[in-house]
Amino acid sequence: MTDLVLTTFLKMAFILAVIIGLVPVLIWAERKGSAFIQDRTGPNRAGIAGIRLAGLIHPIADVLKLLFKEDVRPAGVHRVLYALAPFLVFFVSLLTYAVIPFGDYLEVGGRRIPLVVADLDVGILYVLAIASLGTYGIVMGGWASNNKYTFLGAVRSTSQMISYEISMGLALMGLLLVSQSLRLTDVVAGQGVLLWGFLPRWGVVIQPLGAILFMTAAFAETNRNPFDLPEGESELVSGYHLEYSSMKFALFFMAEYTNLVVASALIATLYFGGWNLPWLPRAVIEARAGVLLPLLLSAHVAICALAAALYLRRASRERGRFGDGRDREPGLMAGVCVLLGQAGIAALALRPWEIGPAGASLLATALQVGAFVGKVVFFCWFFIWVRWTLPRFRYDQLMHLGWKVMLPLALANLVVTAVVAAFV
Amino acid sequence: METFLFYLCGGLMLGAAAMTVASRSAVAAAVWLVFSFVCAAGVFALLAAPFLAILQILIYAGAIMVLFLFVIMMLQGPVLPAEVAGRTVGRKALLALPAAAIAVILISWAARGREASFGATPVTGTAAAVAELLLNRYLLAFELISIVLLVAIVGAMSLGRNEEGQP
Numbered sequence: 001m002t003d004l005v006l007t008t009f010l011k012m013a014f015i016l017a018v019i020i021g022l023v024p025v026l027i028w029a030e031r032k033g034s035a036f037i038q039d040r041t042g043p044n045r046a047g048i049a050g051i052r053l054a055g056l057i058h059p060i061a062d063v064l065k066l067l068f069k070e071d072v073r074p075a076g077v078h079r080v081l082y083a084l085a086p087f088l089v090f091f092v093s094l095l096t097y098a099v100i101p102f103g104d105y106l107e108v109g110g111r112r113i114p115l116v117v118a119d120l121d122v123g124i125l126y127v128l129a130i131a132s133l134g135t136y137g138i139v140m141g142g143w144a145s146n147n148k149y150t151f152l153g154a155v156r157s158t159s160q161m162i163s164y165e166i167s168m169g170l171a172l173m174g175l176l177l178v179s180q181s182l183r184l185t186d187v188v189a190g191q192g193v194l195l196w197g198f199l200p201r202w203g204v205v206i207q208p209l210g211a212i213l214f215m216t217a218a219f220a221e222t223n224r225n226p227f228d229l230p231e232g233e234s235e236l237v238s239g240y241h242l243e244y245s246s247m248k249f250a251l252f253f254m255a256e257y258t259n260l261v262v263a264s265a266l267i268a269t270l271y272f273g274g275w276n277l278p279w280l281p282r283a284v285i286e287a288r289a290g291v292l293l294p295l296l297l298s299a300h301v302a303i304c305a306l307a308a309a310l311y312l313r314r315a316s317r318e319r320g321r322f323g324d325g326r327d328r329e330p331g332l333m334a335g336v337c338v339l340l341g342q343a344g345i346a347a348l349a350l351r352p353w354e355i356g357p358a359g360a361s362l363l364a365t366a367l368q369v370g371a372f373v374g375k376v377v378f379f380c381w382f383f384i385w386v387r388w389t390l391p392r393f394r395y396d397q398l399m400h401l402g403w404k405v406m407l408p409l410a411l412a413n414l415v416v417t418a419v420v421a422a423f424v
Numbered sequence: 425m426e427t428f429l430f431y432l433c434g435g436l437m438l439g440a441a442a443m444t445v446a447s448r449s450a451v452a453a454a455v456w457l458v459f460s461f462v463c464a465a466g467v468f469a470l471l472a473a474p475f476l477a478i479l480q481i482l483i484y485a486g487a488i489m490v491l492f493l494f495v496i497m498m499l500q501g502p503v504l505p506a507e508v509a510g511r512t513v514g515r516k517a518l519l520a521l522p523a524a525a526i527a528v529i530l531i532s533w534a535a536r537g538r539e540a541s542f543g544a545t546p547v548t549g550t551a552a553a554v555a556e557l558l559l560n561r562y563l564l565a566f567e568l569i570s571i572v573l574l575v576a577i578v579g580a581m582s583l584g585r586n587e588e589g590q591p
Contacts, residue, residue, distance in 0.1 A: 121550050122478045125479070129485075139494075155497060
């Protein structure tokens with residue numbers, strides 16, 4: 001019992017650390033990515049003693065600024081709901097992670113700890129239920145602010161979420177018919193095999209239309225461009241969080257990015273194999289651990305050496321360019337890369353090719369968790385990519401797409417899947 | 425532990441339901457009702473019916489109440505409502521009477537059947553068990569209800585049309 005409580009808390013702490021750690025990185029990626037897409041430089045000013053890390057210091061400066069800003073409460077707001085809304089938005093966005101498996105299991109001292117916080121019997125329904133609750137924070141915030149623009153943002157958000165939830169649920173049903181289970185761990189485990197001997201049996205392979213519909217609905221549910229009408233800067237100033245300032249605004253802002261991570265994790269889990277590495281099942285990793293680990297370590301050393309060389313070249317080229325602390329940055333980064341490479345070499349000296357079964361199991365778990373995190377990060381980037389590529393929908397186009405295009409397609413997908421599942 | 429959680433969820437649910445009735449603002453009442461639904465879902469989960477608990481949140485809290493809030497906000501607009509004034513004590517008493525009568529009936533009914541209470545029943549409310557009941561044993565009733573609902577939807581739509589036949 002105490003073991004269960006302890007491991008559950010450790011898993012929760014791990015998930016929370018990854019998400020909270022990803023949020024500033026995602027904000028940085030959004031700004032830098034938009035700059036890359038629009039052929040700009042992007043954030044590169046904030047730095048600590050000249051260390052700027054290509055703008056990665058900016059999120060830290062943002063957080064400090066938001067923490068120390070005055071918390072303004074406009075006149076005429078509904079006090080309780082106004083204060084409750086940002087917390088609710090952030091809280092609900094974190095709840096979904098409870099059922100997402102981020103790895104197979106971790107073997108410690110002969111016992112297997114499943115790497116999911118709550119392996120619910122009704123996992124997918126839980127995801128849908130929590131997603132449907134997400135609209136409350138936005139609605140309450142928009143209404144309680146007592147402002148026309150926030151109110152319109154809230155109304156838009158509600159109608160949008162209701163419209164796209166249906167397509168999302170129907171698209172998921174097709175996947176459920178294939179996976180024959182509501183449990184997310186079963187859904188992921190079912191994607192670990194190969195189809196016709198060469199194709200990973202991922203959700204996107206057997207349910208391509210469902211995957212596209214689910215991803216589109218996920219964009220709408222997270223209020224991301226091209227579905228960010230609830231914010232709509234051009235007509236609603238900034239939508240439902242217009243009247244919020246300081247950390248209350250920051251919570252809305254963070255919730256947007258945690259929602260992004262949730263949506264990416266769901267897409268990866270349901271349609272892209274979750275923690276499964278394609279063509280590399282757990283048994284193979286454990287059997288070949290003595291080859292894989294030295295290979296990985298060598299790759300790490302090679303990448304570190306390359307990065308150090310690039311930084312050193314930049315250091316010699318840009319010597320004395322700024323005339324202040326910024327000149328030190330390339331040299332320092334080269335030093336960090338050399339240190340990381342040294343760590344890799346030290347690990348290679350420990351004879352990793354003689355790794356035992358316990359170590360092999362750990363390696364397999366680490367690789368699977370790494371695969372899952374990698375997929376999540378890719379889909380986060382995908383969301384950013386789409387946001388800075390597509391323009392925003394008009395409201396009638398949004399409703400047309402949701403009700404007249406996606407709903408019939410999702411229904412057709414469900415019917416075809418059901419017929420195939422019944423007769424094959 | 426489970427008994428404690430049951431009484432916690434049940435108490436919060438009743439309190440939230442009371443606040444739903446007592447709130448003067450329609451939006452606040454709706455939010456209290458959502459909270460009450462979530463607590464009801466907690467009670468279902470404690471009664472070994474996870475499927476029902478999730479559906480309670482998904483359908484009642486997540487879909488129906490969102491629509492309710494949407495309609496309330498559309499009708500009320502962003503301006504916060506003034507307090508509803510002018511309710512006399514006599515009218516309040518008149519409204520409280522049937523409520524008290526229903527409460528008395530329910531409590532006496534619950535007190536009599538206390539022996540056959542929860543916890544002892546071995547039935548589990550998993551998705552598979554509910555599906556077995558709905559789609560096998562009560563299939564006819566289930567399908568008939570869905571037809572009734574379909575008729576109701578068509579009726580509501582035809583009633584909601586205006587004179588020119590525009591939707």
